[in-house]
Amino acid sequence: MKKWRVVDAFRHLGAETRDRYAWSAQSPDGQITVLTLWEDEIEDDGTVVRVDYLDHPKLAVWASQRGNKTRRNHLEQVWHDSRTFQVVMLRAQDPTAIPRKAVMRWPDETLTMNLLEFDPVTGAFRAEGARAAISRKEPHAGWSLTELDACVRAYRQLWLAWQEGASVNKSLLRRNVLRESLPKRGEAAYERRMQNISAVIEELGLPFVGGYPPLKNVGRVKDSIITLINLHWARAQVWEKPTANEVDLKTRIASAAQRIAKLSPPSGNKLVSRVTVSSQTFVRDPNVIAWVNESAAGLCEACGDAAPFNRPDGLPYLEVHHVRPLSEGGPDTVDNSIAACPNCHRRLHHAEDKKEFRKAVIARVSRLHDYPKRILD
Template identity: 40%
Template sequence: MDTQKSNTGWSDEELEASVDGYLKMLQLVNLGQPLNKKSEHELLRESALSARSLASVDYRMRNISAVFEILNLKPITGYTPAKNVGSGVVSRISRMLAQRGIVEFKDNAPTFDEELLEQRAAKLQSKPIKVQPEGITAPQQVTTTSTSYVRDPVVRAWVRQQAGGICEGCGLHAPFNLDNGQPFLEVHHVKHLAQKGSDRITNAVALCPNCHQRCHRSSDRVAFTEGLYARIGRLTPE
């Protein structure tokens, strides 16, 4: 068995036992049966999690609830999703849930990985998106070497499609095309995610790199942003 450990010291065996325990409890809840979390935690500590405290097991279950939220699944009521879950833990738990058939990774699945997000958005952008994406009202924050947010690739693709290769800031054509022929425009969140902005089409615009940096760094960034709200009908101040 793979006994890989994360920087928290949890082996794959321990993490898999936690995931299986969580899914067992979720099944009990879905069947309307009573759930005694402490008893279930003690059972886990009698086997694979013998080296872990009750508090540690409980926190791991909250980690799993956080991943459920990231994957747009309903977590167990009573396990409040943990804040700032490490990206490595998120990836490992997500993989284990996929192995158990709980979630299927698709091109429209939200992700915190910028490279994967761009790959998915580019693939989605190559075909018409007929329905406006709902997006993510409050993107989940994960901790990597820097702060990242879970974002919706369909939102990124849809906003670029609507722009049609024209910067929504200055009205000029995208500065160049990518290898796949798509015009290069960056998607900017008008209210920044770090300011609790949403990842929805009502808070996202497609900009050339100059206009994108203007939104972040220029002395007239406030006025420029106000101009975006005035010109682009789908935007809603948050």
């Protein structure tokens, strides 16, 4: 079994600390909390893992210890937040010795613990966890943070070598990562992830490794990849660069948002530069806009409320929205267009429930036709 250093074991699960006596650590954005647990102090039947420190005889000894104070703070956050933490397991050389010495430690990648009880005064807690079966082949299952971390680390290794003009054996690295950290993934999945990382790296304004051309549409794991890049590229104090590119801007906002609370207010830019962009836009029919506005008669067709204010010319302010967006192949016709108030319009584009809301609008406005998505060439 690989011999893990304390700091590396924490980092493997996404948490950072420099204290090699740490009992716990968190990711820079506070999303991930990792605790050490002694193997002989948990109950583990292979599926369910329990730990109970509520009436532990060690409690009094812990009270004054630095590790316990930090862990108490971390657990307090977990308690108010996700209620879950991950585990670096420790094996004691001699369980009766005081203090104990770990003869072995490892990040327990399959285990996620739920915090069930927590005493904010003493830091005592009780938790129960479940082990994920990692041996099962689930090629389409969501990627765990640990798996993504393995890819981002491999990418970082290639990136550093590439920056220094050194050469790395890409396929050997891939084989190692797949064997050690991604037992249920195939080569193609790994390659796609590496190209996804290139895409995020590029959107953050960093040079990407030449061998992995950026592959956009990173999906739901994008935020996690951003977190891991910020971690491994040590970007905690880095300001994101301004950009005119909308996709890059979104990614940089997401990245900054993860760290901004710990930074002083940004200075921004007093002189805002301008760029000329050439882009494709759709040619729209003014008759459709006029007709839809007229038929709405000043009421939002999505919520039924009156337009929130009038235009300078006295007409009610509504926005014409394509129920199947033009970018998704929808037609510019009245049976694909509604007049909506700005709130509903934004909701149709950006809300968590935008799909359901769209369906509700189609059911509500009888002239609408639900056009299928069509890929534009």
